[in-house]
Amino acid sequence: MWTTDTVAQALLPLVGDRGLLQGSDMASYEQGARYGHGKALCVVRPANVQEVQAVVRWCATHHIALVPQGANTGLVGSSTPDDSATQVVLSTSRLRNVCEVDAANRSVTVDAGITLQELNEKLEPHGLWFPIDLGANPSVGGMVAANTGGTRLIRYGDVRHNLLALQTVLLNPQGELLDMGRALRKDNTGPDLKQLFVGTSGAGAIITRATLEVHRKPQxxxxxxxxxxxxxxxxxxxxxxxxxxxxxxxxxxxxxxxxxxxxxxxxxxxxxxxxxxxxxxxxxxxxxxxxxxxxxxxxxxxxxxxxxxxxxxxxxxxxxxxxxxxxxxxxxHSISEGARALGKPIAFDVSVPRSRIMDFCRAARAVVAQDFPFLHVVDFGHIADGGVHFNVIWRSDASKAYDPAVVSALRDRIYAMVVQDFAGSFSAEHGVGPHNVAYYRQYTPPPARRLAQGLRQLMDPQQLCGTVDFGDSSAAV
Structure with a gap:
């Protein structure tokens, strides 16, 4: 049985004093932005890709689970450890050495730990920007792992549509570096392998670097x-x-x-x-x-x-x-802050065909009004791409005390309506994590789950990396 001390002693030479955290220093890495709170064995913060490789090799050899974490702004708990104190959080916050702008190509190659705000500050002198507009400041690696969208998706697309190349450290073979793609917009020399790592919530490999298409800043x-x-x-x-x-x-x-x-x-x-x-x-x-x-x-x-x-x-x-x-x-951008001030948010990040979005909002409001009248709807969203943040607030002054069983029943009702009645998605932007993986298993067809499981088995046969099993198994790492 590995202990914090024995694991720390083994990893310390690989990442140095600044790269290893224990005890109370881990607190911010163990708490998610909205959901997810656990206990890590320790936190490692590699400063370069060689240190990432060394950590991955050691953890894979000794069957120690890894939880990749960027800026920890995710909202489904996919970047935080569980309560077992057996997982190592691998933070990419110190992977920030490379930010190479090719203004003529309208592209940038950037390390995974650099944040969206920092990236746009680097692009500003060139009259360029990466136009993913969010209420948070995620890391580049986290944006790739979650396939971030945002408010301007209809014009610029999501991260997937702006990703030219990707570098990852693999779990199988252990610690091998894989560079996928180049700074090209046209490259049909085989399967687009980098897309296997987009929107997977960190499963299968550690994202270390990305090459992104960037855009001219509006005049x-x-x-x-x-x-x-x-x-x-x-x-x-x-x-x-x-x-x-x-x-x-x-x-x-x-x-x-x-x-x-x-x-x-x-x-x-x-x-x-x-x-x-x-x-x-x-x-x-x-x-x-x-x-x-x-x-x-x-x-x-x-x-x-x-x-x-x-x-x-x-x-x-x-x-x-x-x-x-x-x-x-x-x-x-102030709506989320205002909603939190009212009480406890019950957040739904969903999408439906945009031709049906107003019908969905009307039907979902009616369900809350009829069956959950003590709750308060605060909804907003990206009408043009079919996305809506159907937030329901359990107000601090509600007539009924907060009840997790009622919250669970509401989630079941709304997600069933989204998927079954409106042919939509239970997770439009936030991805899949421990918070909503049960709905993934409920609403994803078995053939798709088997294919996902096959890919996971190929890339991470020990299921060491990530917090979500996308296959048929109900056991998360």
Whole structure:
């Protein structure tokens, strides 16, 4: 039986004093951003790929389970250890030596531990950015492992669509370095192996480096918060935008009245953009972006958006607030903070075909109102890509005390509705982890689970890496 001391003594020469944490120093690595709390055997923080290889070889040889962890911003518990105190957390936070920008190729090769904010700071002098827009600051490796999307997915795609090459340290063969792909947009020299590691929550290998396609920073943007005339008008407005301004549409975000009010009431320096009128029952945040300058094209995006909205008044729009994009995006990004201030969030990160998203939101709200009337819905999401954060709050002042059994029943109801009634996904962006793996096993067809298990067996026959078994087995590492 391995102990913390014996494992630490073995790993210390591999990563040095700065690379090994024990005791109370591990606390932030053992607690997830929303779910997941456990006890690690120890935490290792390799500073380069050679140290990652050495750690992987030692742990694989001695059958010590590894939990890869980036910035630990995930929301399904996939980057935190369990309660067994038998797992080593392998943090990539010190893998930050390489950030090589190829401005002419519009690409960047970056170590897994560099965060999204740091990456964009490196890209800024070149007029470039990696336009994954989130309410968190994840690491590059974590974004690949979760296949991060965000609010501008409709224009730029998710991480999968912007990944040119990937470097990983394999579990089988133990510690072998695998470079997959090059900084090419066209390469059909065999299977695209790097995609086997995207969206797998860290299973199968340690992601150490990625080459990403990056984009020109917009020279113009225009923003509006509009009130649709009806639920049906939401998709009519989206279709009209894509028809008339599709080359510039970068965001189409839905915000419920409860979501806006939660943010307005609880986030300092945030005002109601519709004041003196109350926040509407539902609003849509529209953003247009252009990489081209007005000086050369003659195009003024704000004037263009204003003209479009004028044409849509009474057809699809009842009201609109136009202009201050920073203020409107601050409202959108403050919703989660406002929701947490109300009580305990019961978060649903789901997606359905976007043609059915308003129907789903209406049906899900009805279920909560009828069967869980003591709960409070705070929903918002990425209408244009079919994603919605259907957050339900167990308010601090609710008439019924918090009950985990009720939370479980609500999750079962909502996920069944998403998958069975609306042909959707129970995890649109957050991936699969210990928090939601039971729903993966419930709703993923057996042939798909067997294929996933076969891949896992090939890449990690001892199932040493990651916290989720994607196959038929119910046992997680």
């Amino acid at each position: 113009q943007s225009a923003t509006a918060l509009v009130v649709p005339t009806s639920d049906e008008a939401v998709l009519q407005l989206l279709q009209a935008l894509e028809r008339d301004l599709g080359d510039y549409l970068s965001a189409f975000e839905g915000l419920s009245g409860h979501a806006m009010q939660a943010a307005i009431d609880h986030v300092p320096n945030l005002r109601n953009p519709f004041a003196p009128e109350p926040a509407p029952d539902f609003a849509i945040l529209i953003e247009l972006e252009a990489a081209s300058s007005k000086a050369y094209t003659g195009l003024d995006l704000q004037d263009t958006l204003n003209l479009f909205l004028q044409d849509q008044f009474e057809q699809t729009i009842d009201n609109a607030v136009i202009g201050n994009g920073h203020e409107l995006w601050h409202l959108r």
